[in-house]
Amino acid sequence: MALLSFLFPSKPNTASMVKERLQIIIARERNGGGGPDFLPALHKELIEVISKYTRINPEDIDNSLARQGNLDVIDINVVLPDA
């Protein structure tokens, strides 16, 4: 089997990968240039709200914006400290 794949190396199909990467980065850059970028403000307020109820490091909150098809998806990830 190893010999076979050595003799007939299969090329990776990378076109679909690059298309997806481009769609994400371009959606992000178009937003940056267009409407107001609310992510930093959202980030700050999230920290304030969560800090009311539990002790948290600002670095433990991560938010990002991605595009899936026709939808903008905000991905928020909060790591709560061990009790």
Place this chain on the structure above:
Amino acid sequence: MARIIVVTSGKGGVGKTTSSASFSSGLAMRGHKTVVIDFDVGLRNLDLIMGCERRIVYDLINVINKEATLNQALLKDKHCDNLFILPASQTHDKEALSEAGVENILNELVNMGFEYIVCDSPAGIEHGALMALIFADDAIIVTNPEVSSVRDSDRILGIIQAKSRRAQTGSEPVKEHLLITRYSPKRVAADEMLSYQDVQEILRIPLIGIIPESESVLHASNQGNPAIHFKGTDVAEAYEDVVARFLGEELALRFANYEEPNLLQRIFGAK
């Protein structure tokens, strides 16, 4: 009414100058009085692609600085009687390219009866590229089916939509055309390269043509003759189609799909 067309891309090396040379030659070959202007001050190359580098006496910046008249700086093309070239300066500073100076030259060219004014933009998104696109009626966005070129094309489209005179004054927006160059249908068929449909889906502007990857582009630039003059080559025919579509003809896409070579072609070494 004269039309000002900017050929731009953001990224360098994708085929702006090659496309400007063939596109302007194609317009002139169809009988339109055309001028092609090199906006790449300090790194001019259109003169080499058009094969007129040894005839340059005055350039764009000399005209802006009133050291020469426009007629003195315009070079007549060696192939087409109604095509003229306005070379960039090789020595001056880029900042000499003032907005008012460029506007005056474009107005004077319109008054001289030019129907099409093709502006060959430098790479990048800085002053020179901005001066090339600011007065445009049409923009040809030259894009390779490759990740950095597509991203940069999107960026330059954003700049056209924000900074062009048409955008600033709120008149009819600049008409955008996607020109995909260095396209390899064989690699697209193998899923190794973005298809033209993919590029179009990402950039969302109408396609004006596809120029296949070809050896003849290097042969053409080696000799200083625009690729459209190499009759019978795929590249020349693809550029002829681009010119026809720009002038309003509806043509089916060519050189977009891969055809397996048949037995005879394989024996005689078709690519």
